[in-house]
Structures are given as structure tokens and as C-alpha cells.
Amino acid sequence: MSVLDSNWFLNARLKLRHFQLFLALDEHRNLHRAAAQLNMSQPAASKLLSDLEANLGMRLFDRQPRGLTPNWYGEVMIRHAHSVLSTLHHTAEELTALRNGNTGTVAIGTVMAPAVTLLTSAIERVHRDRPELKISVDVDVSKALVPRLLEGELDFAITRLPPGSDLERFVFEEIGEEELCFVCREGHPLVGKTSLKLADMAVYPWSLQPPGALMRQLVDSLFLHHQVAPPRQVVDTADLLVSLALVDKSDTITVTTRETADLLCTPQRFHQLPFVEALSVQPYGLVSLRHQRLSPGAALLMSTLREIIAQNAQREDGRSET
Numbered sequence: 530m531s532v533l534d535s536n537w538f539l540n541a542r543l544k545l546r547h548f549q550l551f552l553a554l555d556e557h558r559n560l561h562r563a564a565a566q567l568n569m570s571q572p573a574a575s576k577l578l579s580d581l582e583a584n585l586g587m588r589l590f591d592r593q594p595r596g597l598t599p600n601w602y603g604e605v606m607i608r609h610a611h612s613v614l615s616t617l618h619h620t621a622e623e624l625t626a627l628r629n630g631n632t633g634t635v636a637i638g639t640v641m642a643p644a645v646t647l648l649t650s651a652i653e654r655v656h657r658d659r660p661e662l663k664i665s666v667d668v669d670v671s672k673a674l675v676p677r678l679l680e681g682e683l684d685f686a687i688t689r690l691p692p693g694s695d696l697e698r699f700v701f702e703e704i705g706e707e708e709l710c711f712v713c714r715e716g717h718p719l720v721g722k723t724s725l726k727l728a729d730m731a732v733y734p735w736s737l738q739p740p741g742a743l744m745r746q747l748v749d750s751l752f753l754h755h756q757v758a759p760p761r762q763v764v765d766t767a768d769l770l771v772s773l774a775l776v777d778k779s780d781t782i783t784v785t786t787r788e789t790a791d792l793l794c795t796p797q798r799f800h801q802l803p804f805v806e807a808l809s810v811q812p813y814g815l816v817s818l819r820h821q822r823l824s825p826g827a828a829l830l831m832s833t834l835r836e837i838i839a840q841n842a843q844r845e846d847g848r849s850e851t
Contacts, residue, residue, distance in 0.1 A: 533585075541584040545617075548610035550577060555607045559596040608680075615681035622663075623824055633826035634663040638674040638686040640813055641769060642707045642786040645793075647841075648687060651833045662826045670742040670767050671813075678816065684827035685817040687834075689743060689810075702815040704838055708787040709744065709808040710801045712794055714776050720800045727757045730802070734762040734781045736772035743810050748784055751808070773799070 534540075546567075553563035564574035582588055589603035599607055623633045639648055652664055667674070671689040678686050679698070690701060711730065713719060719729060731752070738745040752759045764781070766772060772783040777798060785794075790801055815834060817823065823831060 537585075541581060543581065544577075546577060547581055547606075548613050550574060551603075551607045551610040552614065554578075554590065554597055555599065557596075558598060612679065612681045619681065619684075619824075623826075633824055634665070635824065635826045635830050636665045636667070636683050637827075637830070638667045638669060638677060638683045638688065640671060640674070640688050640707075641668055642788045642813075645786075645789050647704070647834065647837060650837055651830060654837070655830050655833050659826070659829065662829070664826075664830065670738055670744075672741055672743075673767070675816070678818065684823060685815060685831060687813060688816050689813045690816065691743070698819055700815075700817045700819050702835075703812045704814045706809040706812050709747070709784055709810065710787045710790050711782055711784055711804060712773075712776060712790055713780070713782050713800055713802055714778075715796070715798055715800050717780055717782075717800060719782075719802055723803065725803055725805075727752065727755045727804075730782055731757050731760050733760065734764070734775075734779060735760040736764040736766060736775045736781050736783045738767055738784075739765045742767065744784060747808065747810055751806075769793075 549567055550563060553566045554560070557563045557566070560574055560578075561571045564571045567574070569577075578590065585602075587602050588600060589606055590597040590599050619634070619636070637648065648666065652666075655662060655664075667677075667683070672691050674683065674686045674688045675691060675694060677683050687704070690696065690699060713733075717733075719725065719733075722729065737748060740749075749759065764772075764775060769783075769785055769789065772781075772785070773793065775781040776783050782802070787801075790799070794801065815831065817831070
């Protein structure tokens with residue numbers, strides 16, 4: 530079995546045009562439409578792909594009567610093409626920002642709780658000295674954030690590493706766990722009950738993160754552990770605002786972090802239901818790619834986050850000593 534050496538891309542004469550073709554073929558699965566998207570003729574696109582496959586000594590796409598389907602080799606090339614082109618896009622943004630006198634751009638992904646307090650505090654602190662730094666924040670579940678980090682869409686993330694992640698590819702700096710709570714509207718039939726059981730809540734509608742999300746897995750396991758049938762009416766959404774809107778207008782119950790509930794759920798409209806068990810999901814942390822150097826703006830925001838995390842830890846240690 531042959532092994533590709535460190536200069537394989539030079540030997541195979543791999544070009545940027547190949548990456549663009551991979552993405553077009555992934556979208557259309559048809560050489561004619563992919564070529565048209567790239568303003569190429571079909572014969573030129575076919576030769577570009579065939580020459581690369583010949584130089585690599587492997588087929589990347591299976592030819593079928595109605596189009597092309599990537600095989601395992603092709604899927605690898607498509608996945609890395611996304612990463613390469615995304616990196617080049619961010620490079621252009623940084624160069625443009627620097628040329629215009631700004632300090633660059635940063636794209637961060639985060640799960641809900643850190644976005645509420647930790648990240649907003651860091652952004653406010655960074656913008657005192659670097660007001661021109663362009664920062665974008667995407668809030669989502671870990672399962673969605675990690676692939677985007679791998680594809681180069683995010684500089685780093687505040688998240689968890691889902692089961693099955695290749696840990697060698699990441700640097701994980703633990704921050705802490707998230708305590709969870711059940712939230713309903715003020716005036717809900719369950720408000721005022723002191724000995725609340727899971728079965729009492731199960732008869733009402735729920736709004737939860739989609740199946741597979743870590744918080745959803747915890748809730749599903751909780752019902753299983755207590756041998757209580759899960760709610761029959763569940764709205765799946767990763768958007769907390771949608772969940773809170775449903776809670777506000779009906780007898781729906783949702784689950785969120787205690788920190789988020791304390792900030793967003795005003796006592797006049799929402800109520801945190803008491804539950805005898807302490808609920809929390811596995812620790813989240815700062816997650817970056819091991820072999821990727823952060824941009825100056827991303828490195829500044831990352832170091833600011835570390836400072837705030839250390840200061841919070843010192844305050845917690847001080848409270849525990851007293």
C-alpha cells in the first residue's frame with residue numbers, strides 16, 4: 530500500500546481550483562452543473578478531476594449514470610476543501626481589516642451559559658482597548674459547534690467535546706460544569722408545589738434541545754432513571770428564546786442553565802421549579818485546534834477569557850474559605 534509523502538499535494542499538482550470543484554460537486558453531484566457554477570466547460574472540469582485522480586493514484590468520485598458520488602477518498606477531500614477555503618476567506622477578512630486600520634476579526638462559537646456572562650464580559654473588556662476588533666458569536670449546542678471549528682468557520686469555541694471526538698486534534702481547557710434548572714411561567718399549575726416529582730412535570734408540554742444534544746441526553750436519562758414516561762408533547766429547538774416564548778404563552782416547561790435562568794427569566798414572568806436532585810452537564814471549556822495558530826484578535830480574546838476565568842476561580846476560592 531503506497532503512502533503519500535509530505536509533498537503529496539505538489540506531486541499531485543493540487544490546485545485551489547480542485548478545492549472549488551470538490552465543493553461544487555458535493556453540492557450538485559453532477560459534473561455539468563458543477564462546471565457551470567465555476568464558469569468552466571464540462572470537459573475542462575472532467576480533465577481537472579481526472580488528472581488529479583491519476584496523479585494521486587486513486588479514484589475520488591464514483592461515476593454513475595446520473596452524476597458523480599464521492600467515495601471515502603472523495604469525502605476526505607471535500608471535508609478538507611471546506612476547511613481550506615474557509616481559512617482563506619478568514620485570511621481575506623483579516624487582511625482587509627488590517628489594511629483598513631482595524632485589528633482583525635474573530636469568530637467564536639459557544640454553548641449558552643458562557644455566552645451569557647463569561648464571553649460578554651471578555652468582549653466588553655477587549656473592546657475597551659481594541660474597539661475596532663470585529664467579533665462574531667454563534668450560540669449553539671456542542672454537537673454543532675465542534676464540526677464548524679474543524680472546518681475553520683470558528684477561531685475557537687467555548688463548548689464540550691462530544692463523545693467520539695478525536696481528542697488529539699483539540700486543546701481543551703476546562704472551565705466548569707453548568708447547573709441546570711426547570712423553568713415554567715409564573716402562574717403555572719406547578720408553581721407553589723414543594724414536593725415536586727418528575728411525573729408531575731411529565732404531563733405538561735416541554736421545549737427541549739434537539740435529540741443528541743448533551744442537555745437533552747441528560748433530561749432523557751433522568752426520565753429513564755426515574756422510570757417515568759417522557760413527555761408526549763415536546764418541541765425540539767436549540768434556540769432558548771423560542772423555548773422561553775413557548776413557556777411564557779403556555780404551560781410548557783423547559784430546561785436551561787441556572788445562570789441563564791437567573792439572567793433572562795424575570796420573576797414576574799417565569800418561575801424556576803424546585804427539584805430534589807442537583808442537575809448538571811459535563812464540564813465545558815475553551816476548545817481550539819491543536820495545530821492551528823490563532824489570529825492576533827482571537828489570541829487576545831482567548832487570553833482575556835483566561836484572565837476572567839482565573840479571577841472567577843479566585844473569588845470562588847475566597848468564598849469557600851470564609
